[in-house]
Amino acid sequence: MTWLKRxxxxxxxxxxxxxxxxxxxxxxxxxxxxxxxxxxxxxEKADIHLRIDGDIQWSFFPWLGIELDDxxxxxxxxxEILQFDRAEFGLAILPLLxxxxxxxxxxxxxxKANLSVDKSGRxxxxxxFEPASKNTNKTTPSVANSQTSNAYQATSSxxxxxxxxxxKLDKLQIDNAQVVYRDAKTNQxxxxxxxxxxxxxxWNKAWPMVMDAVIKQSDxxxxxxxxISSKLTAKLTVFPEREVFSLANMSLSTELQGDALPxxxxxxxxxxxQVDMDxxxxxxxxxxxxxxxxxxxxxxKVKMYQVLSDPQYTASVSVEEFNPRDVLxxxxxxxPDMADNSVLxxxxxxxxxxxxxxxxxxxxxxxxxxxxxxxxxLVAELSPLRWDANITGENLDIDRYLPPxxxxxxxxxxxxxxxxxxxxxxxxxxxxxxAATADLVPxxxxxxxxxxxxxxxxxxxxxxxxxxxxxxxxxxxxxxxHISPAAVSLYKGKSTVDxxxxxxxxxxxxxxxxxxxxxxxxxxxxxxxxxDKLSGTTSLTGELSAKGNQxxxxxxxxxxxxxxxxxxxxxxxxxLTKTVCQGIAAIRNESLSGNNFSAxxxxxxxxxxxxxxxxxxxTPGLVxxxxxxxxxxxxxVSLVNKSLDYQVNVAIAGSELDHACRVNKTLTDxxxxxxxxxxxxxxxxxxxxxxxxxxxxxxxxLAKAELKEKAKAxxxxxxxxxxxxxxxxxxxxx
Numbered sequence: 001m002t003w004l005k006r007x008x009x010x011x012x013x014x015x016x017x018x019x020x021x022x023x024x025x026x027x028x029x030x031x032x033x034x035x036x037x038x039x040x041x042x043x044e045k046a047d048i049h050l051r052i053d054g055d056i057q058w059s060f061f062p063w064l065g066i067e068l069d070d071x072x073x074x075x076x077x078x079x080e081i082l083q084f085d086r087a088e089f090g091l092a093i094l095p096l097l098x099x100x101x102x103x104x105x106x107x108x109x110x111x112k113a114n115l116s117v118d119k120s121g122r123x124x125x126x127x128x129f130e131p132a133s134k135n136t137n138k139t140t141p142s143v144a145n146s147q148t149s150n151a152y153q154a155t156s157s158x159x160x161x162x163x164x165x166x167x168k169l170d171k172l173q174i175d176n177a178q179v180v181y182r183d184a185k186t187n188q189x190x191x192x193x194x195x196x197x198x199x200x201x202x203w204n205k206a207w208p209m210v211m212d213a214v215i216k217q218s219d220x221x222x223x224x225x226x227x228i229s230s231k232l233t234a235k236l237t238v239f240p241e242r243e244v245f246s247l248a249n250m251s252l253s254t255e256l257q258g259d260a261l262p263x264x265x266x267x268x269x270x271x272x273x274q275v276d277m278d279x280x281x282x283x284x285x286x287x288x289x290x291x292x293x294x295x296x297x298x299x300x301k302v303k304m305y306q307v308l309s310d311p312q313y314t315a316s317v318s319v320e321e322f323n324p325r326d327v328l329x330x331x332x333x334x335x336p337d338m339a340d341n342s343v344l345x346x347x348x349x350x351x352x353x354x355x356x357x358x359x360x361x362x363x364x365x366x367x368x369x370x371x372x373x374x375x376x377x378l379v380a381e382l383s384p385l386r387w388d389a390n391i392t393g394e395n396l397d398i399d400r401y402l403p404p405x406x407x408x409x410x411x412x413x414x415x416x417x418x419x420x421x422x423x424x425x426x427x428x429x430x431x432x433x434x435a436a437t438a439d440l441v442p443x444x445x446x447x448x449x450x451x452x453x454x455x456x457x458x459x460x461x462x463x464x465x466x467x468x469x470x471x472x473x474x475x476x477x478x479x480x481x482h483i484s485p486a487a488v489s490l491y492k493g494k495s496t497v498d499x500x501x502x503x504x505x506x507x508x509x510x511x512x513x514x515x516x517x518x519x520x521x522x523x524x525x526x527x528x529x530x531x532d533k534l535s536g537t538t539s540l541t542g543e544l545s546a547k548g549n550q551x552x553x554x555x556x557x558x559x560x561x562x563x564x565x566x567x568x569x570x571x572x573x574x575x576l577t578k579t580v581c582q583g584i585a586a587i588r589n590e591s592l593s594g595n596n597f598s599a600x601x602x603x604x605x606x607x608x609x610x611x612x613x614x615x616x617x618x619t620p621g622l623v624x625x626x627x628x629x630x631x632x633x634x635x636x637v638s639l640v641n642k643s644l645d646y647q648v649n650v651a652i653a654g655s656e657l658d659h660a661c662r663v664n665k666t667l668t669d670x671x672x673x674x675x676x677x678x679x680x681x682x683x684x685x686x687x688x689x690x691x692x693x694x695x696x697x698x699x700x701x702l703a704k705a706e707l708k709e710k711a712k713a714x715x716x717x718x719x720x721x722x723x724x725x726x727x728x729x730x731x732x733x734x
Contacts, residue, residue: 049074054086065090078124085110104170111177119184169201182220191216198236206235206248226258247275262331268293282306294330296322314354321348321368340400343370358382372396380451387451394458439549446503449476464527466490479504493519493538509547510554516540521566533687536569536603542610555615555640562610571601574688579650579674583690602626608633615640622648632671646676648688 035052042050054069066089073082086109116124174196181190194213201207211232218225234250250273256266273288284304291298297320304313324344328335335344351365362378372395380387455472468489475482481501488495495516502509522535542562546554575598585591608622617637624631635646649671676688 047076049080051080075125079114081114081124083110083112084108105173106169106171107173107175108177109175111174113177113179115179116182117185121185167201167203170199172196172198172201184220187219189218189220189222203238203240206237206246209234209236224258224260226256226260228254228256230254243279245277245279247272249273250275262333266293282308294327296320296327310356312354312356314352316352317350319347319349321346323347324369337403338401339404340397343400346370370400385448385450389451390454390456392456396457396459397461399461399464438551440551440554441501441503441508441549443479443503443506443508443549446476446481446501446508447479449481450478451476465524466527491520491524493517495519506549507547507553508549510545512544512560514540514542514544521569522572533572533574534566534569535572536566536606539565544612552640558612558615558639560610560612562612564606564608564610566606567604569603569606571603573599574676575599575601579688579690583672583674586690603631624648630671635676642680643678644676644680648674648676650674 035056039050039052042048049072051072051074052068052070054071055067057067058065066087068087069085071084071087072080074080086107088105088107090104114124118124174194177192177194177196179190179192179194181188181192183189192213192215194211197210199208209232212230213232214227214229216225216227230252232250232252235248237246237248239245250271252270254268254270256268257264269292271288271290272286274286276285277283282305284302284307286300286302289300289302291300298317299320300315300317302313302315304311306312324347325335328344338344347367347369349365349367351362354361359382360378360380362376362380365374365376365378367374367376372393374391374393376389376391378387378389453472453474453476455470455474457470458468460467460470469487470489471485471487472483473485479502481503483497483499483501486497486499488497493516495514497515498513500509500511502511517539519538520535521538522532525534526532540562542560544558544560544562546559547557548554603624603626606622606624608619611618611620615638617639618635619637620634622631622633624633630651631648633646633648635644637644637646650673651671672690674688674690678687
């Protein structure tokens with residue numbers, strides 16, 4: 001037992017010696033001289049002016065503790081960049097013998113930092129020192145970067161690792177820290193006030209973390225201020241050996257305020273179940289992320305690889321159904337008047353994104369807006385920008401989102417006001433001219449396009465046109481958009497179009513080649529132009545070209561040739577038989593009741609070429625066949641003036657419906673002229689009328705022909721009688 005006694009004596013002596021040392025430090029070390037020595041070392045070694053106006057208090061066992069009051073730090077001749085009212089630190093002595101660091105509390109109170117960057121980009125915390133020797137080798141940036149990038153590789157390859165001491169921190173507290181950052185180079189100022197509270201800090205174990213901050217950003221004069229108030233709670237885990245840290249059950253609430261915001265304050269909450277950061281691998285994973293703001297809830301999962309060296313990422317984002325109108329209202333954004341005030345009432349979406357700094361892949365993306373469903377896939381190369389996009393969808397009525405149509409009553413009232421007030425007339429005319437001469441297409445945008453677009457849509461409504469399906473394949477590059485083909489199924493038929501839009505000059509050019517088969521023209525014209533003058537099944541082939549970027553320019557430069565055919569059709573609102581009968585009755589000075597005639601002219605077929613020159617449409621060689629009616633026609637239709645000046649020649653077999661329209665066999669061989677002249681907006685019933693003068697010429701010519709025929713008949717009869725007499729005389733001679 002002798003060795004036990006000796007060990008006990010040694011331990012006792014050590015404790016007595018340690019107690020003596022501590023007692024000496026407590027009673028004989030002058031804190032004032034310690035402050036002086038500390039300030040001297042800071043100035044000589046780091047050019048740091050250390051101000052310690054308060055007392056220094058310490059303890060030595062069982063905790064090595066220090067408390068400092070009223071501290072300031074300045075670098076060189078600059079003003080102080082760091083101040084704090086109080087700093088407390090306590091470190092356990094005995095755990096150090098086991099390479100374990102146990103701290104009861106680290107506390108900083110009223111920390112103030114003033115950081116600034118001058119116009120050259122130099123920060124007031126940066127110092128430059130002369131090298132100890134002129135021959136000292138300097139590490140080039142490339143070598144330094146190589147050493148930094150290889151640090152983790154050396155560690156992972158089995159190089160010697162420094163032993164990481166075990167750390168236990170009962171509490172880390174930063175109270176009322178204030179940081180002011182001024183950057184003269186970017187004219188930016190940031191004021192930040194924050195509090196940090198960590199407790200029960202240990203390696204490889206989760207510890208609670210609470211932080212709140214108020215950050216104000218503005219220019220150096222305090223203008224254009226934007227303030228962010230936030231609070232963060234989470235459980236933080238650090239794995240020092242693997243150089244990995246994790247945040248669990250992270251919750252961040254923010255409030256954004258600023259005069260430049262559409263609405264202030266803007267509040268948002270972010271919750272993330274798990275955040276993992278692997279520093280050597282440069283990987284960052286976020287799982288169970290949710291964002292809630294303005295009544296919109298977003299859920300996401302994010303994975304990022306090689307964040308610092310070569311960023312690559314994948315993300316899945318889902319937006320729950322929300323009301324866009326409510327969001328816009330909260331942002332104080334005025335929604336323009338729309339034809340349907342119930343639109344923009346619900347929306348949702350899902351998207352998966354992956355990519356890098358050079359490429360983005362969105363596949364797939366699903367969006368829902370009101371009754372419309374969209375599916376999209378996008379591959380985009382960012383440098384230079386080029387994309388390949390494919391979009392499919394169904395059930396979209398664009399007219400619901402356009403301004404409501406003008407009220408006819410308002411139009412009439414406006415017309416009266418305009419007629420009564422010349423100045424208003426001038427304003428209205430000026431407005432119409434401005435609209436007609438405004439640019440239709442942003443040419444710079446077209447010239448910047450570079451990619452491919454595939455588009456497939458079902459049940460699409462545009463300007464009242466009911467499109468059953470639309471399929472489009474377009475390529476864009478170098479200011480040229482080429483569509484081949486655009487196939488549209490509508491009104492029981494199909495239209496196929498190949499088009500090229502060349503925007504390389506300031507006078508863009510449009511070339512179109514189209515083929516139409518089996519389209520019902522009446523509902524198309526009714527929906528698109530509110531025009532109900534023609535019905536039937538339409539076929540059309542031809543080419544079209546135009547130049548310009550304004551409505552007037554396009555219409556006046558419109559050129560093309562088409563061949564059209566309409567079968568089983570009707571001229572609505574006009575009866576050509578009645579119109580011809582009116583002309584016949586007028587020539588006879590008789591009246592036509594017209595009550596027995598139908599309002600329309602049905603026909604079996606109508607064939608005509610369409611020749612367009614500078615916006616004027618002519619149809620030479622028009623032929624229409626119908627029971628009892630044969631029609632040919634020619635004339636001009638002006639798209640620029642929205643008017644027509646057309647003449648048709650109608651041959652009829654007469655009508656038993658009215659005695660005034662009785663015709664003989666001779667009249668059935670004649671073609672009576674009917675003139676159709678006026679604006680597109682005119683009443684179709686009064687648009688076409690008989691050419692009375694032409695009728696008169698026809699009957700006059702007919703009368704002359706009849707007289708000539710009678711005279712010829714009488715001459716022939718007299719000649720025949722003379723021949724008979726001659727024959728009789730000749731017979732008497734024999």
